[in-house]
Amino acid sequence: MTSAARRRVLVTSRSFGGGGTDFAAELDAAGYEVVRSSPAHDLAELEALLPGVDGWIAGTGPVTAAHLDLAPALRVVARYGVGIDKVDVAAAAARGVVVTNTPGANSSAVAEHTVALLLAALRGVPAADRRVRAGDWSGWQARELSALTVGVLGLGRIGRLVIERLGGFRPRVLGADPWVPTDDPIFDEIERASADDLARSCDVVTLHAPGGQTVVDDAWLGASDRPVLLVNTARADLIDEDAVAAALRSGRVWAYAADTLATENHGEGASPLLAPDLADRVIVTPHLAAQTREGVDGMGRMATADLRAVLEGREPRHPVAP
Incomplete structure (x- = not known):
């Protein structure tokens, strides 16, 4: 795992921090290193990133057992949005990874x-x-x-x-x-x-x-x-x-x-x-129904709060059961 002072957070949501609040800057100020990748969650693209990741703010792409196997330090997948049908929640639970989402935000x-x-x-x-x-x-x-x-x-x-x-x-x-x-x-x-x-x-x-x-x-x-x-x-x-x-x-x-x-x-x-x-x-339309300033801020706020809760030893507010 990366050092406690600079835990690494992977962000694959295209609109994270794109509303009225810069959540990446907030994470940085709180001692987290933020790295970004595309929302497609392509395994070849993520192969070099996932091994050093502690938390993942996940976009609309799939989160499979194969993704999780590349991330031994991963503790939380904070789904940026409400849908978790593309997240293998059972595989995450089997690996001790908490999955959260953002119900109602958008x-x-x-x-x-x-x-x-x-x-x-x-x-x-x-x-x-x-x-x-x-x-x-x-x-x-x-x-x-x-x-x-x-x-x-x-x-x-x-x-x-x-x-x-x-x-x-x-x-x-x-x-x-x-x-x-x-x-x-x-x-x-x-x-x-x-x-x-x-x-x-x-x-x-x-x-x-x-x-x-x-x-x-x-x-x-x-x-x-x-x-x-x-x-x-x-x-x-x-x-x-x-x-x-x-x-x-x-x-x-x-x-x-x-x-x-x-x-x-x-x-x-x-x-x-x-x-x-x-x-x-x-x-x-290109999956932009949730892309209002209010919706983006709501999803970012909830995903960030739950990710930090898990990584800082607290209970997240919106866990997803396997």
Whole structure:
């Protein structure tokens, strides 16, 4: 392990310290050495860095057993964000490495971005902008959100904040989450439904479930009796991208708006959703839903506090159980 006076902290989050607070400077002032690498978490790139690292403020890339094996001095992985589906928490626990995350720090930011994507897709804003710049002022008929039924898949912090922000538009709202009890107060505001109900009954479906399983596939899309607008600011693996691309072409999906793709951080081939013929009906942002000054500061503050707590012999506030 490096000396107690200058423990080394690896930072692989692209926006760490990019808000209103310089958390790297705070760590430096507290006696930590901060080293940075890319959020892809490429093993070859990290091979020279991980052996001397005591703490890791991890970005969106995977943290696997292979990464952990390269870091014998590592004591804490502070996930900069809420999702831990790409972190092998069991492998970390087996090696005595504490995993933490930052629940709630960016929930408001992601909820706002979700509504922004929904409205942009609903009214075709990016496509309209491109047409005007090309000298084409022709338009098309859109829909009003107040006339539609919106399905929210996942009723955690972000899903509930999306529902709150949609309130001013007054659409009919259905919510699906098998882990939320039937007597939860959220069902005083919205209608309870299943994931399959959302396919059958909704004009718009926005995804806020944890990753790990595909929900929107050929069967789900085939159950719908109307074209659907899909919004995904959660996890890329919630949808089958090939199935959604085909559904866009057939008219079963009339627009798709997302903040993530399956190829994110992997350097692989382009997603089928980025095909030129789908450009007018697909909106993708580069995983920036959480990237507000407030969200960035919240994640940085929580990740830094938990990392220091572990390395300084205290209990972190946001541990993730294996």
